[in-house]
Amino acid sequence: MTLTSLPRADAATPDLLKSASAPQSRVSIDAATGAGAKARAAFGDVAETLQLWRLVWKLSFLDIRLRYRGSLLGPFWLTLSTGVMIGALGFLYAGLFHTDIHTYLPYLSLSLILWNFLSALTAEGCTCFTISEAMIRASRMPLTLHAARVVIRNFLVFAHNIVVVVVVFAVMRKIPGAQSYLIIPAFALWFVDGFAICLLIGAFCARFRDVPPIVASVMQIAFFVTPILWSPAILEHRGIGTLLIKWNPFYSLLEIIRAPLLGTPLHLATWAFALGYSAVLVALAGVMFALARPRLAYWV
Amino acid sequence: MSSITVTNMSILFPIYHSEARSLKKIVFAAASGRIKENRQHRIVVEALREITLSLNSGDRLGFIGHNGAGKTTFLRALAGIYEPVQGSIVIDGKVTALLDPGQGMNMELTGRENIRLRGLFDKLSPQQIEQLEEDVAEFAELGQFLDLPVRTYSSGMVVRLGFGLATAIKPEILLMDEWLLAGDASFMAKARNRLENMVRGADVLVLSSHSAQIIMQWCNRVIWMDRGRIKMDGQPDEVLSAYLPPEQFEEAKAALKFALRDAPMPEAALNP
Numbered sequence: 001m002t003l004t005s006l007p008r009a010d011a012a013t014p015d016l017l018k019s020a021s022a023p024q025s026r027v028s029i030d031a032a033t034g035a036g037a038k039a040r041a042a043f044g045d046v047a048e049t050l051q052l053w054r055l056v057w058k059l060s061f062l063d064i065r066l067r068y069r070g071s072l073l074g075p076f077w078l079t080l081s082t083g084v085m086i087g088a089l090g091f092l093y094a095g096l097f098h099t100d101i102h103t104y105l106p107y108l109s110l111s112l113i114l115w116n117f118l119s120a121l122t123a124e125g126c127t128c129f130t131i132s133e134a135m136i137r138a139s140r141m142p143l144t145l146h147a148a149r150v151v152i153r154n155f156l157v158f159a160h161n162i163v164v165v166v167v168v169f170a171v172m173r174k175i176p177g178a179q180s181y182l183i184i185p186a187f188a189l190w191f192v193d194g195f196a197i198c199l200l201i202g203a204f205c206a207r208f209r210d211v212p213p214i215v216a217s218v219m220q221i222a223f224f225v226t227p228i229l230w231s232p233a234i235l236e237h238r239g240i241g242t243l244l245i246k247w248n249p250f251y252s253l254l255e256i257i258r259a260p261l262l263g264t265p266l267h268l269a270t271w272a273f274a275l276g277y278s279a280v281l282v283a284l285a286g287v288m289f290a291l292a293r294p295r296l297a298y299w300v
Numbered sequence: 301m302s303s304i305t306v307t308n309m310s311i312l313f314p315i316y317h318s319e320a321r322s323l324k325k326i327v328f329a330a331a332s333g334r335i336k337e338n339r340q341h342r343i344v345v346e347a348l349r350e351i352t353l354s355l356n357s358g359d360r361l362g363f364i365g366h367n368g369a370g371k372t373t374f375l376r377a378l379a380g381i382y383e384p385v386q387g388s389i390v391i392d393g394k395v396t397a398l399l400d401p402g403q404g405m406n407m408e409l410t411g412r413e414n415i416r417l418r419g420l421f422d423k424l425s426p427q428q429i430e431q432l433e434e435d436v437a438e439f440a441e442l443g444q445f446l447d448l449p450v451r452t453y454s455s456g457m458v459v460r461l462g463f464g465l466a467t468a469i470k471p472e473i474l475l476m477d478e479w480l481l482a483g484d485a486s487f488m489a490k491a492r493n494r495l496e497n498m499v500r501g502a503d504v505l506v507l508s509s510h511s512a513q514i515i516m517q518w519c520n521r522v523i524w525m526d527r528g529r530i531k532m533d534g535q536p537d538e539v540l541s542a543y544l545p546p547e548q549f550e551e552a553k554a555a556l557k558f559a560l561r562d563a564p565m566p567e568a569a570l571n572p
Contacts, residue, residue: 027380027395030388031309055420062417066408138404139397140380141421207316294383297376298313 302393
């Protein structure tokens with residue numbers, strides 16, 4: 001009796017689950033393909049990740065839960081530590097800069113939680129592929145999933161920190177500006193940028209293991225030269241101000257969220273700069289990922 | 301109908317993270333010329349070289365060969381994890397790759413959470429995931445451990461959980477490394493039925509093993525891998541008799557007969 005002549009066991013084993021995905025899935029991998037096919041494969045990867053959005057969400061959610069498993073306050077430790085830091089820094093720097101605490105503290109709280117998001121995202125983005133080595137080597141899955149997981153996870157952390165801003169605004173009797181609805185497209189842009197950052201530096205760091213410390217020190221410097229602790233008004237009439245404010249990609253990205261909420265004027269040019277920098281970032285990330293995607297499994 | 305078509309496929313491993321020169325010294329002598337420098341003078345290991353292979357529905361293929369012959373890399377390539385640097389591979393059908401007991405499970409998460417994640421990865425509905433959870437929990441007999449992190453499990457429990465998960469969802473193409481068949485006797489007795497059902501349900505099976513008996517039992521085609529190339533491809537008896545010393549071959553045949561007398565296995569690849 002040969003194997004092929006045996007009846008399929010489907011009917012006999014109702015306890016075994018059939019995979020619910022498409023009945024015929026076809027994967028074709030050709031090493032000798034041009035740029036077009038590489039780009040299509042990269043887009044296909046993103047499309048697969050979108051189909052697996054429930055998995056991405058669950059992974060991100062479990063990451064947060066795992067980090068705080070066994071702790072009393074859970075993820076609200078994030079909120080508490082951010083709150084303490086903003087409180088301490090707020091009063092210190094308001095004194096140092098001789099500014100009014102009622103305008104400075106809302107500005108600082110908003111800036112800091114946005115920056116915390118960015119710096120955590122870049123730090124974790126560096127390791128988004130290398131840390132998932134076991135998953136990458138266990139079965140074929142879209143690689144952009146690992147980048148999306150980092151982005152969603154950090155948005156969840158960010159959501160916890162929003163409480164601090166709400167409390168600061170309430171205590172300081174600050175009412176969000178009339179144009180606050182503008183933060184919706186701004187956050188959408190942040191989401192796309194965050195995803196692009198993770199793909200770009202994640203792929204780069206998988207190949208070159210020296211990069212994460214470099215990224216960390218660049219972000220450290222960026223923190224001080226970007227108006228986060230200090231208000232851009234300080235530098236307004238000095239030459240260096242143009243450089244640090246106008247040409248700083250972090251400034252325009254921060255400002256499109258900060259200005260509407262604080263009720264300060266938001267220039268169209270700021271949005272234009274933010275979009276311009278994002279387009280460059282997305283293009284770079286796309287090229288990097290399309291080139292690195294077939295090799296990532298070897299690198300991690 | 302599932303199939304895999306591999307055309308002129310080569311897989312090279314770049315080695316970036318070690319000091320090239322010292323590595324060269326150590327490995328060159330032993331490696332029989334499989335370590336080379338590529339265009340950019342990087343050190344690469346040629347894991348698979350110019351492989352052409354076609355698998356169709358009904359094929360039960362076994363890989364044999366010495367350690368480092370490229371068996372596991374071949375399985376990973378067939379799963380679409382390692383993309384070739386040369387040649388092409390077309391995979392038609394839903395693949396399940398069982399390459400190591402951990403199977404990409406997160407050791408910090410509980411058994412139950414890992415089961416749910418697998419369900420989501422396979423795009424199961426919430427009801428199906430619940431069913432999967434029950435099915436795996438019942439098989440793996442983890443009891444209270446199901447809600448403890450996997451890292452607290454004994455290695456036997458990890459294998460049971462991994463095995464239960466792997467065999468709960470029926471694949472079209474099944475790629476298995478040896479570990480799945482290497483449990484202790486009492487576990488194998490229990491696992492046997494489940495595994496047989498899955499193997500029988502799969503269109504294509506590819507299995508890598510050092511055990512001639514297992515290969516004879518499960519496969520109807522055998523490939524002998526040697527230094528990244530296919531050395532021989534044919535019927536199990538034919539390839540195994542060439543691969544094994546004569547007395548070991550006879551031993552394996554006798555052992556298989558003995559095992560079959562105890563528990564007849566209909567899908568044994570003893571051709572009529």
